[in-house]
Amino acid sequence: MALTVGILAYWITTFILIRPHLLPGSALRPTFAGDTSPFDFGPSWQFKNPELDQMLGELREEREAVQRRTTELNEWENRLKAEHQEVLAVTQTVYRVQQEIDETIVRVKEEEMANLKKLAKVYASMSPDGAAAILKEMQDDQVVKILVYMKEDEVAPIIETLGKTGAANARRAAMISNRIRLSISRVQPKNTKSQ
Numbered sequence: 001m002a003l004t005v006g007i008l009a010y011w012i013t014t015f016i017l018i019r020p021h022l023l024p025g026s027a028l029r030p031t032f033a034g035d036t037s038p039f040d041f042g043p044s045w046q047f048k049n050p051e052l053d054q055m056l057g058e059l060r061e062e063r064e065a066v067q068r069r070t071t072e073l074n075e076w077e078n079r080l081k082a083e084h085q086e087v088l089a090v091t092q093t094v095y096r097v098q099q100e101i102d103e104t105i106v107r108v109k110e111e112e113m114a115n116l117k118k119l120a121k122v123y124a125s126m127s128p129d130g131a132a133a134i135l136k137e138m139q140d141d142q143v144v145k146i147l148v149y150m151k152e153d154e155v156a157p158i159i160e161t162l163g164k165t166g167a168a169n170a171r172r173a174a175m176i177s178n179r180i181r182l183s184i185s186r187v188q189p190k191n192t193k194s195q
Helices: 001-018 050-125 127-136 141-148 152-164 169-194
Strands: none
Touching: 001 050, 050 127, 050 141, 127 141, 127 152, 141 152, 141 169, 152 169
């Protein structure tokens, strides 16, 4: 009998210590102001706090927003990388084409210079009247380019012959002379550097 009473007393004491709030009329069952139902306490892992739940919900929403933003930023980064690669490819193409154009321009200028020197020799070997007659039919730019490669004593009779045939031709000869002067002053420093 003592054993049975001891076991029963043990179970009752254990129940009271583990769940004192379940006892009827227990002072351990608090109530909140305006709340008619007693607040039911359970084990700490089952405790529910509405504010904590709200904070957890807000944190979840913020985490999802951050994840969405991170995804968007990753997409933008990938787009920017792709566009950067395209820009690099276009820039390299433009640079290559520009080099080809520069090489072509240099080659054309060298060929033109050689041709102009040949023409200058041809016109220098002609009589001033014959050279002037041909040069009258050319544009001023072409005449200046040819005469620049001739010696001064070869240019003088041709300019003189160009200016003899009227006032309009005299003005044209003066403009050509002036342009030759400007061209020679531009060409001269280059010749002195190359010498």
